[in-house]
Amino acid sequence: MSAPAQSGLYIVATPIGNLGDLSRRAEETLKMADLILVEDTRVTGKLLNYIGKKSRMMVYNDHKSATDRESILDAIRCKIVALVSDAGTPLISDPGYKLVRDAQAAGLYVTTIPGPSAAVAALTLSGLPSDRFLFEGFLPSKTKARAEALDELKGLNASLIFYENGSRLGAMLTDALAVLGDRKAAVVREITKRFEECVTGSLGELASRYESEKPKGEIVVVIGPPGAPEAASEEQIEAALREALVRLPASKAAGEVARAFNTDRKTLYDLANRWKGEGSS
Numbered sequence: 001m002s003a004p005a006q007s008g009l010y011i012v013a014t015p016i017g018n019l020g021d022l023s024r025r026a027e028e029t030l031k032m033a034d035l036i037l038v039e040d041t042r043v044t045g046k047l048l049n050y051i052g053k054k055s056r057m058m059v060y061n062d063h064k065s066a067t068d069r070e071s072i073l074d075a076i077r078c079k080i081v082a083l084v085s086d087a088g089t090p091l092i093s094d095p096g097y098k099l100v101r102d103a104q105a106a107g108l109y110v111t112t113i114p115g116p117s118a119a120v121a122a123l124t125l126s127g128l129p130s131d132r133f134l135f136e137g138f139l140p141s142k143t144k145a146r147a148e149a150l151d152e153l154k155g156l157n158a159s160l161i162f163y164e165n166g167s168r169l170g171a172m173l174t175d176a177l178a179v180l181g182d183r184k185a186a187v188v189r190e191i192t193k194r195f196e197e198c199v200t201g202s203l204g205e206l207a208s209r210y211e212s213e214k215p216k217g218e219i220v221v222v223i224g225p226p227g228a229p230e231a232a233s234e235e236q237i238e239a240a241l242r243e244a245l246v247r248l249p250a251s252k253a254a255g256e257v258a259r260a261f262n263t264d265r266k267t268l269y270d271l272a273n274r275w276k277g278e279g280s281s
């Protein structure tokens with residue numbers, strides 16, 4: 001790789017555990033950087049020691065004032081500024097988007113050095129459907145707010161990815177079971193580290209396991225999509241048709257119920273007319 005020569009903002013993904021996962025391009029960019037924006041100087045300092053580089057670091061988070069961001073933008077205009085998080089890809093449940101937004105609005109050069117992401121790594125380890133997924137990050141810590149957030153997601157036909165900590169894991173899984181039903185799920189922790197672990201099972205099994213167990217380390221929870229709904233019984237379909245006939249003519253009632261239960265409209269229409277004939281006789 002040719003060393004980056006253009007001043008600008010470089011969004012650099014760093015390892016989520018194993019320092020050997022740092023890409024060559026990420027390493028060279030960090031070595032070239034005039035300034036590195038970090039969450040924690042101690043964490044990033046270990047990474048810089050690993051690559052043998054001493055660089056100026058500045059703590060950055062999205063709570064920085066507009067004045068603070070403007071001074072950083074001044075640096076981006078004439079220097080190579082790298083943005084990193086403590087682990088993984090910056091901006092993914094980590095600070096940075098306001099700075100990227102402001103840099104782009106100012107017409108400054110912004111690029112990304114892609115790499116590790118705990119959410120994607122956990123999805124690949126989970127064995128759950130990966131063709132469609134939603135990353136939700138951290139759920140609210142309070143039970144009521146967490147249940148409301150989960151309720152918004154329960155209808156999505158996709159795997160759901162969450163970050164969590166060990167002290168709240170059991171409560172989170174219990175709430176997920178109550179709101180989403182007993183789906184397949186995985187608890188993945190310490191990805192790429194010595195004690196990497198992926199525990200799979202139903203939400204009920206995992207909620208029971210982690211009710212008292214509070215695992216350490218970085219945790220990702222992956223919950224599979226809802227299963228196919230059970231086919232409605234003949235009695236349920238007929239009850240829905242009778243209710244619809246109170247509000248609608250036979251043709252529209254049959255169409256509404258056919259769409260709701262994915263069944264044949266003509267059969268329902270004929271049944272509605274038969275009931276009508278029986279009632280008038």
